[in-house]
Amino acid sequence: MNPVSDVAARAAEAAAPVAHSIPLYWFLVVAVVLFAIGSAGVLARRNALTVLMSVEIMLNAVNLAFLAFAREWGNMHGHVVTFFVIAVAAAEAAIGLALVLGLFRHKKSVNLDELTALRN
Amino acid sequence: MGFEQILFWLLALGVIVTSALVVLPPGGKNPLYGALLLIVSFFFMSGLYVLLFAHTMAVLQILVYAGAIMVLFTFVIMLLNLSKKELGDETRTIAKGVGVVAVVALAVKTALVIETQTLNIPAKPLPAGFGGVDAIADTLFHNYLVPFELTGVLLLVAVIGAVVLAKRTL
Amino acid sequence: MDPNYAPYVSVLACSIFVLGLGAVILILNYMLGPRRPTREKGIPYESGDEPHSKPRQRFSVKFYMTAILFLVFDLEVVFIYPWASKYSDWLKDDAFAGIAFGGMMVFVAVLTLGLVYEWKRGAMEWE
Numbered sequence: 001m002n003p004v005s006d007v008a009a010r011a012a013e014a015a016a017p018v019a020h021s022i023p024l025y026w027f028l029v030v031a032v033v034l035f036a037i038g039s040a041g042v043l044a045r046r047n048a049l050t051v052l053m054s055v056e057i058m059l060n061a062v063n064l065a066f067l068a069f070a071r072e073w074g075n076m077h078g079h080v081v082t083f084f085v086i087a088v089a090a091a092e093a094a095i096g097l098a099l100v101l102g103l104f105r106h107k108k109s110v111n112l113d114e115l116t117a118l119r120n
Numbered sequence: 121m122g123f124e125q126i127l128f129w130l131l132a133l134g135v136i137v138t139s140a141l142v143v144l145p146p147g148g149k150n151p152l153y154g155a156l157l158l159i160v161s162f163f164f165m166s167g168l169y170v171l172l173f174a175h176t177m178a179v180l181q182i183l184v185y186a187g188a189i190m191v192l193f194t195f196v197i198m199l200l201n202l203s204k205k206e207l208g209d210e211t212r213t214i215a216k217g218v219g220v221v222a223v224v225a226l227a228v229k230t231a232l233v234i235e236t237q238t239l240n241i242p243a244k245p246l247p248a249g250f251g252g253v254d255a256i257a258d259t260l261f262h263n264y265l266v267p268f269e270l271t272g273v274l275l276l277v278a279v280i281g282a283v284v285l286a287k288r289t290l
Numbered sequence: 291m292d293p294n295y296a297p298y299v300s301v302l303a304c305s306i307f308v309l310g311l312g313a314v315i316l317i318l319n320y321m322l323g324p325r326r327p328t329r330e331k332g333i334p335y336e337s338g339d340e341p342h343s344k345p346r347q348r349f350s351v352k353f354y355m356t357a358i359l360f361l362v363f364d365l366e367v368v369f370i371y372p373w374a375s376k377y378s379d380w381l382k383d384d385a386f387a388g389i390a391f392g393g394m395m396v397f398v399a400v401l402t403l404g405l406v407y408e409w410k411r412g413a414m415e416w417e
Contacts, residue, residue, distance in 0.1 A: 018243040021124045021292060022171060028234050030132045030168070034139055036227035041143035043219035046211070049151040049197060050143065053158050056189070057139045060165055063181075067174045074244030076259040079251065082177050083260065083369075086184050087271045090365050091278035093189045094358050097196045098285035101351065104200055113211075124292070173294050176372070184368060188361045195357045199350075246294075257376035261390050268369070269393065272400040275362050279404035282358045283413045286351055 020071065027068035034061035048100045048110040052093065059089045128171055134164035151202070155193045162186045173251045355413045366401050370394065 034057055041054030063082045070078025100110055107114045138161035142154045162185045169178035249255045260268060333340070373394050380387045408414055 018245045020243055021122060022128050024241065024243070025235055026128060026132070027168070027172065029231050030136065032227050032231050032234070033136055036223050037136070037139050037143055040220045040223045041148075043223065044216045045143065045148055047148070047151065049193070050148055050154055053142055053151070053154050053193065056158065056185075057142065057161070060139075060162070060185075063177075064165065064168060067169055067172045067177060070174070071172045071246070071250075072241055072243050074246050074250070076250070076255045077263070079174055079177055079256050080259045080264050082174075083180070083256065084264075084267060084271055086180060087275065087365055087369075090184060090189055090361055091274050093192055094278045094282045094361060095285070097192055097354070098282040098358075100196060101199070101286050101354065104202075110200065110202060124295070170295070170298055173292075180368060184364060188357075188364045192354070192357045192361055195353050199354055251294075253372045253375045254379070257372035260372060261376075261380075261393065262386075265389070265393050269396055269400070271369070272397040275365060276400050276404045279358065279362050279401075280407055283355070283408055283411055286354055286358075287411060287413060 018074075024068055024072050028065060031061045031065040031068070034058070034064070046112045048096075048103060048112055051112065052096045052100070055092070055096075056089060059085055124171065128168070131164050131167040131171070135161050135168065138164065151197045152194070155190055155197055158193075159186045159190050162190070173246065175251045176253050176256050177251070352416060355408075359408065359414070362401065362404065366398070369397065 038054045038056075038058030038061060041057065042051050045051055045054065063085055066078040066082050066085070068078075070076065103115070104110055138157045141157050142148070142161070146153045146157070148154065162181055166178045166181040169175075169181060247255070373390065377387075377390065380390050
Protein backbone atom coordinates (compact mmCIF):
# COMPACT_ATOMS: atom_id res chain seq x y z
CA MET A 1 0.00 0.00 0.00
CA ASN A 2 1.46 3.35 -0.87
CA PRO A 3 1.86 5.82 1.97
CA VAL A 4 -0.28 8.57 0.49
CA SER A 5 -3.44 6.46 0.18
CA ASP A 6 -2.66 4.98 3.59
CA VAL A 7 -2.71 8.43 5.15
CA ALA A 8 -5.91 9.29 3.28
CA ALA A 9 -7.54 6.08 4.48
CA ARG A 10 -6.55 6.82 8.06
CA ALA A 11 -7.99 10.31 7.84
CA ALA A 12 -11.28 8.92 6.51
CA GLU A 13 -11.52 6.49 9.39
CA ALA A 14 -10.67 9.13 11.94
CA ALA A 15 -13.83 10.92 10.86
CA ALA A 16 -16.07 8.08 12.02
CA PRO A 17 -14.29 6.02 14.68
CA VAL A 18 -16.17 3.27 16.48
CA ALA A 19 -16.35 3.60 20.23
CA HIS A 20 -15.85 0.20 21.85
CA SER A 21 -17.15 -0.05 25.38
CA ILE A 22 -13.82 -1.52 26.56
CA PRO A 23 -10.80 0.47 25.35
CA LEU A 24 -7.82 -1.15 23.66
CA TYR A 25 -5.49 0.11 26.37
CA TRP A 26 -7.12 -2.00 29.10
CA PHE A 27 -6.51 -5.20 27.16
CA LEU A 28 -2.91 -4.21 26.46
CA VAL A 29 -2.27 -3.57 30.15
CA VAL A 30 -3.56 -7.05 31.00
CA ALA A 31 -1.34 -8.48 28.25
CA VAL A 32 1.72 -6.61 29.60
CA VAL A 33 1.07 -7.81 33.16
CA LEU A 34 0.68 -11.42 31.98
CA PHE A 35 3.82 -11.21 29.88
CA ALA A 36 5.73 -9.86 32.90
CA ILE A 37 4.43 -12.71 35.09
CA GLY A 38 5.49 -15.23 32.46
CA SER A 39 8.97 -13.82 31.94
CA ALA A 40 9.53 -13.47 35.69
CA GLY A 41 8.61 -17.16 35.98
CA VAL A 42 11.07 -18.12 33.24
CA LEU A 43 13.82 -16.11 34.92
CA ALA A 44 13.22 -17.04 38.55
CA ARG A 45 11.99 -20.64 38.50
CA ARG A 46 14.41 -23.49 37.91
CA ASN A 47 11.85 -26.27 37.68
CA ALA A 48 11.55 -27.16 33.98
CA LEU A 49 7.79 -27.82 34.14
CA THR A 50 7.04 -24.44 35.73
CA VAL A 51 9.29 -22.72 33.18
CA LEU A 52 7.35 -24.34 30.31
CA MET A 53 4.06 -23.24 31.88
CA SER A 54 5.43 -19.69 32.22
CA VAL A 55 6.20 -19.75 28.49
CA GLU A 56 2.56 -20.71 27.86
CA ILE A 57 1.47 -17.67 29.93
CA MET A 58 3.70 -15.43 27.80
CA LEU A 59 2.24 -16.86 24.57
CA ASN A 60 -1.26 -16.22 25.94
CA ALA A 61 -0.38 -12.61 26.72
CA VAL A 62 0.79 -12.12 23.13
CA ASN A 63 -2.40 -13.73 21.81
CA LEU A 64 -4.47 -11.30 23.85
CA ALA A 65 -2.57 -8.34 22.39
CA PHE A 66 -3.03 -9.68 18.83
CA LEU A 67 -6.77 -10.11 19.31
CA ALA A 68 -7.12 -6.66 20.91
CA PHE A 69 -5.42 -5.05 17.90
CA ALA A 70 -7.49 -7.19 15.50
CA ARG A 71 -10.65 -5.68 16.99
CA GLU A 72 -9.14 -2.20 16.75
CA TRP A 73 -8.21 -2.55 13.07
CA GLY A 74 -11.42 -4.42 12.23
CA ASN A 75 -9.74 -7.25 10.31
CA MET A 76 -9.07 -10.93 10.90
CA HIS A 77 -5.29 -11.07 10.53
CA GLY A 78 -4.70 -10.99 14.29
CA HIS A 79 -7.02 -13.96 14.69
CA VAL A 80 -5.11 -16.00 12.11
CA VAL A 81 -1.78 -15.20 13.79
CA THR A 82 -3.29 -16.31 17.10
CA PHE A 83 -4.32 -19.51 15.35
CA PHE A 84 -0.71 -20.13 14.36
CA VAL A 85 0.55 -19.23 17.84
CA ILE A 86 -1.72 -21.91 19.31
CA ALA A 87 -0.28 -24.47 16.87
CA VAL A 88 3.27 -23.40 17.75
CA ALA A 89 2.44 -23.60 21.46
CA ALA A 90 1.22 -27.17 20.98
CA ALA A 91 4.40 -28.18 19.14
CA GLU A 92 6.51 -26.42 21.77
CA ALA A 93 4.70 -28.23 24.60
CA ALA A 94 5.11 -31.62 22.90
CA ILE A 95 8.85 -31.21 22.29
CA GLY A 96 9.53 -29.38 25.57
CA LEU A 97 7.85 -32.06 27.64
CA ALA A 98 9.67 -34.79 25.73
CA LEU A 99 12.91 -32.98 26.62
CA VAL A 100 11.84 -32.85 30.27
CA LEU A 101 11.27 -36.62 30.14
CA GLY A 102 14.75 -37.06 28.67
CA LEU A 103 16.27 -34.73 31.27
CA PHE A 104 14.61 -36.69 34.07
CA ARG A 105 15.83 -39.98 32.61
CA HIS A 106 19.46 -38.81 32.67
CA LYS A 107 19.61 -36.66 35.80
CA LYS A 108 16.75 -37.96 37.96
CA SER A 109 15.78 -34.30 38.40
CA VAL A 110 13.98 -31.61 36.42
CA ASN A 111 16.07 -28.75 37.83
CA LEU A 112 17.45 -26.69 34.96
CA ASP A 113 20.54 -25.76 36.99
CA GLU A 114 21.67 -29.37 36.64
CA LEU A 115 22.10 -28.91 32.90
CA THR A 116 25.81 -28.13 33.12
CA ALA A 117 27.23 -30.78 30.78
CA LEU A 118 28.57 -28.17 28.36
CA ARG A 119 30.07 -25.89 31.03
CA ASN A 120 33.91 -25.58 31.00
CA MET B 121 -19.28 1.58 34.90
CA GLY B 122 -21.30 -0.66 32.61
CA PHE B 123 -21.83 -4.38 32.80
CA GLU B 124 -19.17 -5.12 30.17
CA GLN B 125 -16.50 -3.15 32.03
CA ILE B 126 -17.27 -4.93 35.30
CA LEU B 127 -17.07 -8.28 33.49
CA PHE B 128 -13.76 -7.23 31.94
CA TRP B 129 -12.20 -6.37 35.29
CA LEU B 130 -13.46 -9.60 36.89
CA LEU B 131 -11.98 -11.68 34.05
CA ALA B 132 -8.74 -9.66 33.98
CA LEU B 133 -8.33 -10.01 37.75
CA GLY B 134 -9.03 -13.74 37.47
CA VAL B 135 -6.51 -14.35 34.70
CA ILE B 136 -3.79 -12.29 36.42
CA VAL B 137 -4.27 -13.87 39.86
CA THR B 138 -4.36 -17.46 38.55
CA SER B 139 -1.35 -16.88 36.26
CA ALA B 140 0.61 -15.32 39.13
CA LEU B 141 -0.18 -18.35 41.32
CA VAL B 142 1.26 -20.62 38.60
CA VAL B 143 4.63 -18.94 39.13
CA LEU B 144 4.35 -18.10 42.87
CA PRO B 145 4.37 -20.76 45.60
CA PRO B 146 1.22 -22.88 45.26
CA GLY B 147 2.02 -23.57 41.60
CA GLY B 148 5.74 -22.93 41.72
CA LYS B 149 6.27 -25.43 44.53
CA ASN B 150 4.06 -28.15 43.07
CA PRO B 151 3.73 -28.26 39.26
CA LEU B 152 0.40 -30.12 39.42
CA TYR B 153 -1.23 -27.19 41.23
CA GLY B 154 0.40 -24.94 38.65
CA ALA B 155 -1.10 -26.92 35.75
CA LEU B 156 -4.60 -26.85 37.26
CA LEU B 157 -4.37 -23.11 37.99
CA LEU B 158 -3.19 -22.53 34.42
CA ILE B 159 -6.31 -24.32 33.12
CA VAL B 160 -8.48 -21.96 35.21
CA SER B 161 -6.52 -19.02 33.81
CA PHE B 162 -7.21 -20.25 30.25
CA PHE B 163 -10.95 -20.19 30.97
CA PHE B 164 -10.73 -16.58 32.18
CA MET B 165 -8.65 -15.75 29.10
CA SER B 166 -11.31 -17.26 26.88
CA GLY B 167 -13.81 -14.88 28.50
CA LEU B 168 -11.56 -11.96 27.58
CA TYR B 169 -11.48 -13.21 23.98
CA VAL B 170 -15.28 -13.15 23.94
CA LEU B 171 -15.20 -9.51 25.06
CA LEU B 172 -12.95 -8.88 22.00
CA PHE B 173 -15.53 -10.58 19.70
CA ALA B 174 -12.99 -13.34 18.96
CA HIS B 175 -15.62 -16.06 19.14
CA THR B 176 -13.69 -18.80 17.34
CA MET B 177 -10.49 -18.16 19.24
CA ALA B 178 -12.40 -18.27 22.55
CA VAL B 179 -13.57 -21.78 21.71
CA LEU B 180 -10.14 -22.85 20.44
CA GLN B 181 -8.51 -21.51 23.60
CA ILE B 182 -10.48 -24.01 25.69
CA LEU B 183 -10.44 -26.78 23.06
CA VAL B 184 -6.71 -26.75 22.31
CA TYR B 185 -5.04 -25.10 25.31
CA ALA B 186 -7.15 -26.41 28.17
CA GLY B 187 -8.21 -29.56 26.35
CA ALA B 188 -5.02 -30.80 24.72
CA ILE B 189 -1.89 -28.90 25.79
CA MET B 190 -2.67 -28.92 29.50
CA VAL B 191 -3.65 -32.60 29.31
CA LEU B 192 -0.14 -33.22 28.02
CA PHE B 193 1.36 -31.19 30.89
CA THR B 194 -0.75 -33.00 33.47
CA PHE B 195 0.22 -36.38 32.01
CA VAL B 196 3.93 -35.57 32.18
CA ILE B 197 3.66 -34.21 35.73
CA MET B 198 1.88 -37.37 36.86
CA LEU B 199 4.21 -39.51 34.78
CA LEU B 200 7.28 -38.15 36.55
CA ASN B 201 5.50 -37.90 39.92
CA LEU B 202 8.34 -35.82 41.27
CA SER B 203 9.37 -35.75 44.90
CA LYS B 204 10.62 -32.56 46.53
CA LYS B 205 14.22 -33.65 46.03
CA GLU B 206 13.77 -34.31 42.31
CA LEU B 207 12.12 -30.94 41.79
CA GLY B 208 15.33 -29.30 42.93
CA ASP B 209 15.86 -26.46 45.34
CA GLU B 210 14.64 -23.04 44.31
CA THR B 211 17.68 -21.00 45.19
CA ARG B 212 17.36 -17.27 45.71
CA THR B 213 20.25 -15.57 44.00
CA ILE B 214 20.94 -11.89 43.39
CA ALA B 215 20.84 -12.49 39.63
CA LYS B 216 17.25 -13.76 39.86
CA GLY B 217 16.19 -10.78 41.99
CA VAL B 218 17.74 -8.37 39.50
CA GLY B 219 16.00 -10.21 36.65
CA VAL B 220 12.57 -9.98 38.28
CA VAL B 221 13.05 -6.28 39.12
CA ALA B 222 14.10 -5.64 35.51
CA VAL B 223 11.01 -7.44 34.19
CA VAL B 224 8.72 -5.39 36.46
CA ALA B 225 10.42 -2.15 35.42
CA LEU B 226 10.09 -3.10 31.74
CA ALA B 227 6.39 -3.89 32.19
CA VAL B 228 5.71 -0.54 33.88
CA LYS B 229 7.60 1.32 31.16
CA THR B 230 5.78 -0.58 28.40
CA ALA B 231 2.41 0.18 29.97
CA LEU B 232 3.28 3.89 30.12
CA VAL B 233 4.47 3.93 26.50
CA ILE B 234 1.43 2.15 25.06
CA GLU B 235 -0.86 4.47 26.99
CA THR B 236 0.42 7.45 25.03
CA GLN B 237 0.78 5.53 21.76
CA THR B 238 -2.58 3.74 21.54
CA LEU B 239 -5.00 6.45 22.63
CA ASN B 240 -5.12 7.97 19.14
CA ILE B 241 -5.78 4.81 17.12
CA PRO B 242 -9.24 5.26 15.61
CA ALA B 243 -11.12 1.98 15.93
CA LYS B 244 -12.40 0.72 12.59
CA PRO B 245 -15.93 -0.67 12.31
CA LEU B 246 -16.08 -4.44 12.49
CA PRO B 247 -17.02 -6.27 9.26
CA ALA B 248 -19.95 -8.69 9.23
CA GLY B 249 -19.06 -12.08 10.66
CA PHE B 250 -16.03 -10.73 12.53
CA GLY B 251 -14.42 -13.41 14.68
CA GLY B 252 -16.45 -16.21 13.14
CA VAL B 253 -15.13 -19.42 11.61
CA ASP B 254 -15.84 -18.33 8.02
CA ALA B 255 -13.94 -15.06 8.42
CA ILE B 256 -10.93 -16.95 9.80
CA ALA B 257 -11.09 -19.44 6.91
CA ASP B 258 -11.12 -16.61 4.35
CA THR B 259 -8.09 -14.83 5.82
CA LEU B 260 -6.23 -18.08 6.53
CA PHE B 261 -6.52 -19.50 3.01
CA HIS B 262 -6.34 -16.26 1.03
CA ASN B 263 -3.47 -14.53 2.86
CA TYR B 264 -1.69 -17.21 4.90
CA LEU B 265 -1.64 -20.36 2.75
CA VAL B 266 2.15 -20.85 2.90
CA PRO B 267 2.40 -20.34 6.72
CA PHE B 268 -0.48 -22.80 6.99
CA GLU B 269 1.48 -25.47 5.09
CA LEU B 270 4.56 -24.70 7.17
CA THR B 271 2.48 -25.22 10.32
CA GLY B 272 1.77 -28.71 9.01
CA VAL B 273 5.51 -29.32 8.67
CA LEU B 274 6.04 -27.94 12.20
CA LEU B 275 3.48 -30.37 13.61
CA LEU B 276 5.17 -33.22 11.69
CA VAL B 277 8.51 -32.26 13.25
CA ALA B 278 6.85 -32.10 16.68
CA VAL B 279 5.43 -35.62 16.31
CA ILE B 280 8.72 -37.10 15.10
CA GLY B 281 10.75 -35.25 17.74
CA ALA B 282 8.46 -36.28 20.57
CA VAL B 283 8.52 -39.93 19.48
CA VAL B 284 12.32 -39.94 19.13
CA LEU B 285 12.83 -38.25 22.51
CA ALA B 286 10.27 -40.16 24.54
CA LYS B 287 10.06 -43.60 22.95
CA ARG B 288 12.68 -45.25 25.15
CA THR B 289 10.87 -46.30 28.28
CA LEU B 290 11.42 -44.41 31.47
CA MET C 291 -24.84 -3.84 25.42
CA ASP C 292 -23.11 -4.73 22.18
CA PRO C 293 -25.30 -7.06 20.04
CA ASN C 294 -22.25 -9.29 19.48
CA TYR C 295 -22.55 -10.45 23.07
CA ALA C 296 -26.19 -11.60 22.78
CA PRO C 297 -25.45 -15.34 22.24
CA TYR C 298 -23.25 -15.38 25.34
CA VAL C 299 -25.99 -14.33 27.77
CA SER C 300 -27.13 -17.94 28.03
CA VAL C 301 -23.51 -19.10 28.50
CA LEU C 302 -23.06 -16.61 31.33
CA ALA C 303 -26.37 -17.57 32.92
CA CYS C 304 -25.45 -21.26 32.73
CA SER C 305 -21.98 -20.66 34.23
CA ILE C 306 -23.40 -18.63 37.11
CA PHE C 307 -26.08 -21.27 37.73
CA VAL C 308 -23.61 -24.17 37.71
CA LEU C 309 -21.04 -22.41 39.93
CA GLY C 310 -23.77 -21.19 42.28
CA LEU C 311 -25.36 -24.63 42.53
CA GLY C 312 -21.99 -26.22 43.33
CA ALA C 313 -21.26 -23.59 45.96
CA VAL C 314 -24.72 -23.89 47.55
CA ILE C 315 -24.49 -27.68 47.73
CA LEU C 316 -21.02 -27.57 49.30
CA ILE C 317 -22.00 -24.86 51.81
CA LEU C 318 -25.23 -26.62 52.82
CA ASN C 319 -23.34 -29.90 53.20
CA TYR C 320 -20.77 -28.17 55.38
CA MET C 321 -23.39 -26.42 57.53
CA LEU C 322 -26.00 -29.15 57.90
CA GLY C 323 -24.12 -32.45 57.57
CA PRO C 324 -23.05 -34.23 60.80
CA ARG C 325 -19.33 -35.02 61.07
CA ARG C 326 -18.24 -37.89 63.29
CA PRO C 327 -15.02 -39.16 61.71
CA THR C 328 -13.54 -42.48 62.80
CA ARG C 329 -10.40 -44.16 61.51
CA GLU C 330 -12.49 -46.82 59.80
CA LYS C 331 -14.39 -44.19 57.79
CA GLY C 332 -11.19 -42.44 56.73
CA ILE C 333 -9.60 -45.32 54.80
CA PRO C 334 -9.84 -45.15 50.98
CA TYR C 335 -12.33 -48.02 50.62
CA GLU C 336 -14.69 -47.93 53.55
CA SER C 337 -15.43 -51.51 54.75
CA GLY C 338 -13.37 -52.77 51.79
CA ASP C 339 -9.87 -54.05 51.14
CA GLU C 340 -6.95 -52.50 52.96
CA PRO C 341 -4.74 -50.56 50.51
CA HIS C 342 -1.60 -52.65 49.95
CA SER C 343 0.60 -50.27 47.92
CA LYS C 344 1.24 -46.55 47.86
CA PRO C 345 -0.89 -44.54 45.43
CA ARG C 346 2.09 -42.42 44.34
CA GLN C 347 3.35 -44.59 41.50
CA ARG C 348 4.83 -43.49 38.19
CA PHE C 349 2.55 -43.62 35.20
CA SER C 350 3.78 -45.32 32.06
CA VAL C 351 5.26 -43.24 29.23
CA LYS C 352 2.67 -44.89 26.94
CA PHE C 353 0.09 -42.37 28.16
CA TYR C 354 2.37 -39.56 27.00
CA MET C 355 2.66 -41.04 23.51
CA THR C 356 -1.12 -41.27 23.28
CA ALA C 357 -1.47 -37.67 24.47
CA ILE C 358 1.00 -36.49 21.80
CA LEU C 359 -1.01 -38.24 19.09
CA PHE C 360 -4.20 -36.68 20.44
CA LEU C 361 -2.64 -33.20 20.56
CA VAL C 362 -1.38 -33.26 16.97
CA PHE C 363 -4.54 -34.65 15.44
CA ASP C 364 -6.65 -32.33 17.58
CA LEU C 365 -4.79 -29.43 15.97
CA GLU C 366 -5.23 -30.96 12.53
CA VAL C 367 -9.00 -31.06 13.04
CA VAL C 368 -8.95 -27.50 14.33
CA PHE C 369 -7.31 -26.40 11.08
CA ILE C 370 -9.66 -28.46 8.90
CA TYR C 371 -12.79 -27.11 10.60
CA PRO C 372 -12.77 -23.53 9.21
CA TRP C 373 -11.80 -24.90 5.79
CA ALA C 374 -14.73 -27.32 5.82
CA SER C 375 -17.10 -24.61 7.00
CA LYS C 376 -16.15 -22.25 4.17
CA TYR C 377 -15.42 -24.69 1.32
CA SER C 378 -18.91 -24.77 -0.21
CA ASP C 379 -18.70 -20.97 -0.71
CA TRP C 380 -15.28 -21.26 -2.35
CA LEU C 381 -16.65 -23.77 -4.90
CA LYS C 382 -18.29 -20.84 -6.70
CA ASP C 383 -14.80 -19.62 -7.59
CA ASP C 384 -13.12 -22.50 -9.43
CA ALA C 385 -9.56 -21.19 -9.36
CA PHE C 386 -9.52 -20.58 -5.62
CA ALA C 387 -11.43 -23.79 -4.82
CA GLY C 388 -8.56 -25.72 -6.43
CA ILE C 389 -5.95 -23.88 -4.40
CA ALA C 390 -7.85 -24.37 -1.14
CA PHE C 391 -8.43 -28.06 -1.86
CA GLY C 392 -4.80 -28.66 -2.86
CA GLY C 393 -3.52 -26.74 0.15
CA MET C 394 -5.57 -28.79 2.57
CA MET C 395 -4.58 -32.05 0.89
CA VAL C 396 -0.88 -31.16 1.22
CA PHE C 397 -1.44 -30.29 4.91
CA VAL C 398 -3.22 -33.59 5.60
CA ALA C 399 -0.58 -35.52 3.64
CA VAL C 400 2.24 -33.97 5.70
CA LEU C 401 0.52 -34.90 8.95
CA THR C 402 -0.20 -38.39 7.63
CA LEU C 403 3.58 -38.79 7.22
CA GLY C 404 3.82 -38.21 10.98
CA LEU C 405 1.14 -40.82 11.61
CA VAL C 406 2.95 -43.35 9.39
CA TYR C 407 6.21 -42.66 11.22
CA GLU C 408 4.62 -43.19 14.63
CA TRP C 409 2.99 -46.37 13.39
CA LYS C 410 6.27 -47.77 12.02
CA ARG C 411 8.17 -46.89 15.19
CA GLY C 412 5.56 -48.79 17.19
CA ALA C 413 4.58 -45.77 19.25
CA MET C 414 0.95 -46.76 18.96
CA GLU C 415 1.39 -50.27 20.30
CA TRP C 416 0.37 -50.62 23.90
CA GLU C 417 3.02 -53.20 24.89
